[in-house]
Amino acid sequence: MPKLPKLPAPPLPAPLQEPPPRPGEGNGKAGPLDAAAEAGITVVDWIDERTSLSGAARWMMFRKVPKGTNWFYTLGSATMFAFLNQAVTGVFLAMYYRPEPSGGAYESVRYITNQVFLGQFVRGMHKWGSSVMVVLVFLHMGRTFFFGAYKYPRELNWVIGVVLLILTMTMAFTGYLLPFDQRAFWATTVGVNINGTGPLLGPYLSDFLLGGAEFNATTLSRFYAIHMLLVPGLIAALIGAHLYLVAKLGTTAPPWQKAHKRVELRETEV
Amino acid sequence: MRCAQAPPRCRRRADSRLDIVCRSVPDKRAKNTSKYTLDRGIPGAFEGETVTRRRFMTGSAHAAGAIATSAFALPALGFAIGPVFKSTPHHWEVVGTTDQFPDNNYVPVVLTLVANLGEAGKTTVYMRKFNPEIDTDRYDLHTPYIAISDRCVHLGCPVRWVDASERFICPCHGGVYDIVGKRVSGPPVRPLDRFYTRVNGEKVEVGPRFSVNSQLRHFSPRLPGEPVDGIGQYLYPSTPGAKL
Numbered sequence: 001m002p003k004l005p006k007l008p009a010p011p012l013p014a015p016l017q018e019p020p021p022r023p024g025e026g027n028g029k030a031g032p033l034d035a036a037a038e039a040g041i042t043v044v045d046w047i048d049e050r051t052s053l054s055g056a057a058r059w060m061m062f063r064k065v066p067k068g069t070n071w072f073y074t075l076g077s078a079t080m081f082a083f084l085n086q087a088v089t090g091v092f093l094a095m096y097y098r099p100e101p102s103g104g105a106y107e108s109v110r111y112i113t114n115q116v117f118l119g120q121f122v123r124g125m126h127k128w129g130s131s132v133m134v135v136l137v138f139l140h141m142g143r144t145f146f147f148g149a150y151k152y153p154r155e156l157n158w159v160i161g162v163v164l165l166i167l168t169m170t171m172a173f174t175g176y177l178l179p180f181d182q183r184a185f186w187a188t189t190v191g192v193n194i195n196g197t198g199p200l201l202g203p204y205l206s207d208f209l210l211g212g213a214e215f216n217a218t219t220l221s222r223f224y225a226i227h228m229l230l231v232p233g234l235i236a237a238l239i240g241a242h243l244y245l246v247a248k249l250g251t252t253a254p255p256w257q258k259a260h261k262r263v264e265l266r267e268t269e270v
Numbered sequence: 271m272r273c274a275q276a277p278p279r280c281r282r283r284a285d286s287r288l289d290i291v292c293r294s295v296p297d298k299r300a301k302n303t304s305k306y307t308l309d310r311g312i313p314g315a316f317e318g319e320t321v322t323r324r325r326f327m328t329g330s331a332h333a334a335g336a337i338a339t340s341a342f343a344l345p346a347l348g349f350a351i352g353p354v355f356k357s358t359p360h361h362w363e364v365v366g367t368t369d370q371f372p373d374n375n376y377v378p379v380v381l382t383l384v385a386n387l388g389e390a391g392k393t394t395v396y397m398r399k400f401n402p403e404i405d406t407d408r409y410d411l412h413t414p415y416i417a418i419s420d421r422c423v424h425l426g427c428p429v430r431w432v433d434a435s436e437r438f439i440c441p442c443h444g445g446v447y448d449i450v451g452k453r454v455s456g457p458p459v460r461p462l463d464r465f466y467t468r469v470n471g472e473k474v475e476v477g478p479r480f481s482v483n484s485q486l487r488h489f490s491p492r493l494p495g496e497p498v499d500g501i502g503q504y505l506y507p508s509t510p511g512a513k514l
Contacts, residue, residue, distance in 0.1 A: 202493075207509045216387065
């Protein structure tokens with residue numbers, strides 16, 4: 001059925017209409033809601049006058065997107081929110097976690113899981129969120145690849161994305177040791193030894209990761225520092241660069257989107 | 271930084287480099303003799319100045335920034351990678367008495383590699399007495415006791431001695447070794463590591479670790495996954511921390 005144009009609503013008869021507010025009566029007076037709105041605007045204006053942030057916010061938020069933009073384009077934001085989830089839950093897990101290899105680490109994780117209010121939930125968010133983030137990173141990468149969104153002029157954004165992928169894997173690798181149970185210990189042993197199979201530099205890389213030739217007292221705190229201080233800062237900074245380039249260069253249309261066909265000019269006899 | 275001498279005229283110049291410069295510029299600028307300030311139109315530059323004050327200031331600011339950055343970055347970097355170049359002193363640990371170990375079967379003992387680390391600092395070593403009927407390899411080290419590390423040389427999982435099949439078997443990726451620790455099947459790249467042993471009175475002591483190649487020739491300890499046969503011993507050097 002073809003869509004019919006909607007008719008405008010008929011005007012209300014005069015007796016049913018609300019009388020317009022008279023000057024000095026009602027509309028000049030601000031209610032508490034208006035006052036609150038006004039206060040908010042004042043604060044935002046105060047900041048904006050001193051920083052000109054609204055221009056940047058408008059530049060970032062109100063961008064033109066190509067026709068055909070679809071749900072696949074949300075995978076990048078989804079990855080970023082997975083990272084934010086990891087950052088927030090990780091900060092709060094750090095309030096209870098102790099990187100002590102002689103038993104304290106395992107006990108503190110057990111304490112978080114069994115004793116702390118919502119501890120199991122927050123730890124679960126962090127544990128499962130890490131897998132979610134890795135999966136989302138790959139889906140986002142696949143979207144970029146199959147839509148051809150890595151091509152000129154977006155190559156640098158692809159490169160930054162690959163570095164972010166490596167850093168995400170580093171986070172997953174270093175975080176795996178922290179519960180310090182049997183699985184964590186042996187998985188890290190295997191992972192470090194895989195690094196060691198690189199020729200020439202491999203043995204030194206292994207020693208760097210372990211902080212010595214054997215798994216020792218500083219290995220856990222080394223992994224902990226890399227996991228919660230070094231790599232998250234790098235990831236946050238690179239996400240900033242990644243987003244800046246997205247806003248600067250714009251997004252691509254999906255490959256099946258056809259360009260608008262130009263209407264041919266026709267010569268006609270007059 | 272002025273030229274000590276007054277700039278000579280172009281025609282009289284013998285210096286070939288300056289001559290070329292001189293010829294390429296118009297006459298009225300020819301009195302400028304510096305290759306840095308020449309033909310740049312930098313305001314405030316003296317003639318003959320090799321480095322302008324602006325350039326000098328920029329360079330100084332960059333240098334100061336570089337010094338300040340390396341002042342905290344280099345010590346921090348050294349702090350992080352220092353352990354790679356630090357060697358650990360080895361020690362001898364008493365694991366039992368001489369009558370405790372047969373010469374045709376293995377007895378597991380637990381060795382403390384790193385102190386105060388709980389379970390993570392311990393490792394299992396399979397011990398037996400040296401047996402001339404089993405240990406027949408030419409390069410075999412004639413230690414009084416054979417101490418075989420349970421660290422699989424594929425990727426470091428713990429192997430266990432299975433008495434019935436007389437094999438060391440790794441649970442992770444299916445590495446199998448025979449009674450002297452040589453690879454029988456699976457992904458391992460060399461025989462199982464060993465430890466030096468010595469007898470002190472009635473007590474058997476276990477010392478530092480060493481790696482062996484497929485002929486049981488001994489090498490400085492390598493990490494799992496690193497072959498020591500042929501070119502492997504050069505591609506995978508023993509790190510200072512692991513060296514004896």
